[in-house]
Amino acid sequence: MMRQxxxxxxxxxxxxxxxxxxxxxxxxxxxxxxxxxxxxxxxxGLIVKNSYVASQHFNAQARAARAQTALGWTGTMGYADGTFRYTLADAGGAPVRLDASQAFFRRPVDDRHDETIPMEPAGRGTVSGAVDLKDGIWIVEIAAAAGLDAPYREVKRISVRGGVLQ
Structure with missing residues (x-):
């Protein structure tokens, strides 16, 4: 007999x-x-309300972006002491006259801290506005009134650390 x-x-x-x-x-x-x-x-997950309508404007926006690039203008951003500054210079380095403009601030992954601020002329091709940017990464979109048919647009990713633009 086998045992298990x-x-x-x-x-x-x-x-x-x-x-x-x-x-x-x-x-x-x-x-x-x-x-x-x-x-x-x-x-x-919402990027645009209606992707079909947004796609209908793509070619016009691409043309406007190419025309803006052809100007050869250069924008410079700065942030310190709660003030955001944007300076625009033409291809020769001369300041471009800016009227009242707007800056849109948003976080890359969250829309809870999005903010739009008015920017007022501060002389020599510069506009500035008060904003409280917390430390971290921000996407800034400038709509600068530079005497063109449409606002001069620039989008840039910035890093704020210790209340200063890095």
Missing amino acids: SSPSSGEFTGRHMLLVMLAFFGVIIAVNVTMATLANTSWS
């Missing part, structure tokens, strides 16, 4: 394998659910 031997305490059995597989896939599923939940609750 009971597994010794150090032997890896089918029950152990089942527990390992359940733990492995349980961790993967838990991480995926967590990441999907965080992604779904932290950003609306």
